[in-house]
Amino acid sequence: MSTPNGGAAASDGAMADAACEPVDFWSAFKRAHEVVRARVIADTAEAAGLSEPDLTILANLDKAGGSLRQSELAASLGWDRTRISHQLTRMGNRGLVIRERAGGVTVTLTDSGRTAITAVHPGLDTAVRRHLTDKLSAQEIETLTSVFRRL
């Protein structure tokens, strides 16, 4: 156990805080994101036998009324065409969605897919509250929202 994190002994001239270095601040950002992500997924998607991308797709389709153009789905998620195509192929094989040609391609929730997302949706909101927003003050949420919008 070496924990050679440069200890308090040497450096700190002015800043005594943890994230002196920008790189450390970035690492903390990544860690926080990863921790919250793992907990939320464990409480929602995994609990329902779905993967994270499954849940993301199903939630977006549901929010749009159950049906979307493949390209609109990609745009609203910021995903690549290839990524959407592969993911929908896997989900189609498992009976969660159907794809039909109509100019472009229209993706539609199956009964099975709608059942799945309906079952998970309330838990998703609860999980995000429990693992994220409940741990923050209103002031902090405001600050972070402002920062996220800027990036």
Next chain:
Amino acid sequence: MSTPNGGAAASDGAMADAACEPVDFWSAFKRAHEVVRARVIADTAEAAGLSEPDLTILANLDKAGGSLRQSELAASLGWDRTRISHQLTRMGNRGLVIRERAGGVTVTLTDSGRTAITAVHPGLDTAVRRHLTDKLSAQEIETLTSVFRRL
């Protein structure tokens, strides 16, 4: 706890801002992380012919003096044993690291690996500043650091 949210969480009904819903706040968090990650990697790892996991491993080995026990590497990154093993196999095949049996397994930078990380390291700091900390006020960095540590 050091988290006296002082009943702040109760004020949610008054928020008229963009992220009313916790789920939207979480989406914004994910987007911000993804955007910064993509930009930093594009300016550093990709520019040097390395992948993100390559860079992560090399940077940690370098910070530790060039050599670490495989289990310590895993622990310091919060990675799974399997993930480290597969990644090191790939990196070993490309000549970036060597593994030697000594009780456990010790991972060491090769000359090629040290050259690579040495070339990238200054750019990493610059990239994180440009794409993240330079866009934030000292006040905001302080707030975010506090939040990240709590999660």
Next chain:
DNA sequence: CTGTTAGTGTTGACATCTCAACACTAAGAA
């Protein structure tokens, strides 16, 4: 009608991540 161009999806190859199962080593208990 023919050719061009842009937009949209698919496919295959490969890198990465996770899970379950297995193998090896080191300590200690019988």
Next chain:
DNA sequence: TTCTTAGTGTTGAGATGTCAACACTAACAG
């Protein structure tokens, strides 16, 4: 010694993400 247990790494299979190449359609110019 022999057995057990915990810690550590590896392997193979399947899921996911990325890249390059290809195919199809629509709109438009010649």
